[in-house]
Structures are given as structure tokens and as C-alpha cells.
Amino acid sequence: MDPIQINLSAPIYGSNGTGVVPNQVGESFEVPDSLLVALTSAFKRMLAQPGPHGATLRAMFGNHRYKFVGEMPVGYTHVRFTRDDGRRDIRVYGHSSGLCYNSAAQFLPHVVAMLVLSDRCYCNLCHE
Numbered sequence: 001m002d003p004i005q006i007n008l009s010a011p012i013y014g015s016n017g018t019g020v021v022p023n024q025v026g027e028s029f030e031v032p033d034s035l036l037v038a039l040t041s042a043f044k045r046m047l048a049q050p051g052p053h054g055a056t057l058r059a060m061f062g063n064h065r066y067k068f069v070g071e072m073p074v075g076y077t078h079v080r081f082t083r084d085d086g087r088r089d090i091r092v093y094g095h096s097s098g099l100c101y102n103s104a105a106q107f108l109p110h111v112v113a114m115l116v117l118s119d120r121c122y123c124n125l126c127h128e
Contacts, residue, residue: 006115007070013114017075017094027079027091035078035090036068038104039111043068046108060116073114095125 008015021029043066047057072078076094083089092101101107106124113121 003065003067005067005069008068008073008111009071013073014117015073015075015114016096017073018096019075019094020098021077021093026082030078030080032072032078035104038090039068039108040066042105042108097125099125
């Protein structure tokens with residue numbers, strides 16, 4: 001069975017992205033494809049987690065396979081930061097705090113809150 005495709009830029013997912021990107025040294029804008037692949041992998045891992053957290057997510061989303069496609073949520077931007085050692089890290093800007101997510105896995109709890117249309121988000125930036 002083909003995975004269920006989720007386009008985070010669809011109007012149903014009430015994004016709260018600010019659109020603010022500081023454009024810091026060492027950062028370059030990226031097309032969303034690599035971030036969407038990383039989000040898909042992180043979501044798969046999150047759904048497979050043992051214990052109450054994984055069970056709650058499976059109760060909400062079922063045991064289906066999912067694939068994030070299309071674009072980023074409105075107001076969020078994916079950049080790559082090139083470190084001194086040459087490694088290129090993901091950063092996601094657009095959070096109302098002005099801070100960035102440093103990985104797809106760190107952004108994922110915020111994405112889940114958008115998917116379930118919840119005003120309560122448990123990502124690390126919403127709790128700072």
C-alpha cells in the first residue's frame with residue numbers, strides 16, 4: 001500500500017510560521033525535499049516508539065505509512081548551515097520565538113501539533 005501523503009503547506013494545517021529568516025553566515029536556502037525526507041523518517045521512528053508516547057501517536061495516526069510531500073508549512077523556511085568541519089546541518093526558521101529548529105526531529109513535535117490541529121504544542125521552542 002502506498003504511503004499517505006501529507007502536504008504541510010495545505011491550508012487545513014493552520015501554520016503559525018512567521019516567515020522570518022535571519023540569513024546568517026554559513027546558511028543557504030534549500031528546496032524542501034531533503035527536509036521532507038528527514039521529517040518522513042523521523043515521523044516513522046516516532047510512530048514506532050515503544051511506550052505511551054508511541055502508543056498515543058499510533059492511536060491518533062494509526063499504523064499507516066506516511067510521506068511528507070510538497071512544501072514547508074506556510075511561514076517556515078528550511079536552510080542548511082555549513083559547519084567548520086564541512087558538515088551541513090538542517091535548520092528550520094519561522095517559529096514565533098525567533099529561534100530555529102536544529103533538525104527535522106526537533107521540528108517534528110511542532111509538525112505533529114499542526115497535523116492534529118492543536119493549539120497545544122510540546123516542542124522545545126514552544127516551551128522556552
